[in-house]
Amino acid sequence: MKRVVRHLHRLATGLALAAGVGLAGAQSAAPAATPAPASYNVGATATGVPFTFLDVKTNSIQGMMVDTVTAVGKAGGFGVNVQQTVFSALIPSLTARKVDIISAAMLKTPARQEVVDFSDPVYSYGEGLIVKDSDTRPYVSLDELKGEVVGAQVGTVFLDMLNKKGIFKEVRSYDSVADMTRDLSLGRIKAGLGDQPVIAYQLRQAAFNGVKLVQSYKSVNVGDVCLVVRKGDTQTLERLNKAIAKVKADGTLAAIVGKWGI
Known part of the structure; x- marks a missing residue:
């Protein structure tokens, strides 16, 4: 009887040790958390003054959103x-x-x-309506341009807006706002849509000739400008949002917006 008890005790001890080894093995096999990158590659455009643009003197991308992502990175x-x-x-x-x-x-x-994830907002604005500087009509909505030829930049929500309206003779797409305003000044299109603060800034800098923003026009597609990451990249998104909160709280973001006059 004693031999049976000793045998059962040894069996129980062996099972307990085996279970401990199995648990430790499982724990050691668990994947380690991926360390956060020390730096990120950031995509920006060369034609979105004052948000992003190519500084020909330094051959580098500058602008409000460049300053913003740099400050966010520092924070x-x-x-x-x-x-x-x-x-x-x-x-x-x-x-x-x-x-x-x-x-x-x-x-x-x-x-x-549906395709990418957006950070917390860093700025908000809507579309601006551009016409020839000789056009004195006080446009309030796009409906007043029914039957006309209009345009917007490729890849923007404004091009989608014009196409979805379905009231224009033709909707033309452009690689840049500069190309669009050139056609507008030459009378090839009646009006164009673009980022209101971008156009306003460039008009103040005399970058476009023969065109103007319609002051009476009411923006209908007001949205948030954010930093953008790949869908499901929660690690990067969380880092960005924490840093955005810091630059908002300490006044850094407000100073950047003020610097660029938008």
């Missing part, structure tokens, strides 16, 4: 490497992992949210 303890990308290629570059973050005048929309 979050990571570096940023800003790279020039055309606007229509920003999201494809992000999803293809050529860049990790988009920092540009890109409005948050439901359609874009």
Whole structure:
């Protein structure tokens, strides 16, 4: 009887040890958390003054959103490497992992949210209506341009707006606002839509000739400008949001917006 008890005791002890080894093995096999990157590649455009633009003197991308992502990186303890990308290629570059973050005048929309994730807002604005400087009509809505030829930049929500209206003779797309305003000044289109603060800034800088913003026009597509990351990249998104909260709280973001006059 004693031999049976000793045998059962040894068996129980062996099972307990085996279970302990199995648990330790499982624990050691658990994947370690991926460390946060020390720096990120950031996509920005060369044609979105004052948000992002190419400074020909330094051959680098500058602007409000460049300053913003740089300040966010400093507040979050990571570096940023800003790279020039055309606007229509920003999201494809992000999803293809050529860049990790988009920092540009890109409005948050439901359609874009299906493909990418947006940070907390850093700025908000709507569309501006541009016409020839000789056009004195006080436009209030796009309905007043029914039957006309109009235009907007490729990849923007404003081009989608015009196409969805379905009331125009033709909707033309342009690679840049500069191309659109050139056609507008030549009378090839009746009006164009673009980022209101971008156009206003460039008009103040005398970058466009023969066109003007319609002051009476009421924006209908007001949205938030955010930093953009790949869908499901919660690690980067959380780092960005924490850093955005810091630069908002300490006044850094407000100073950047003021610097660029928007």
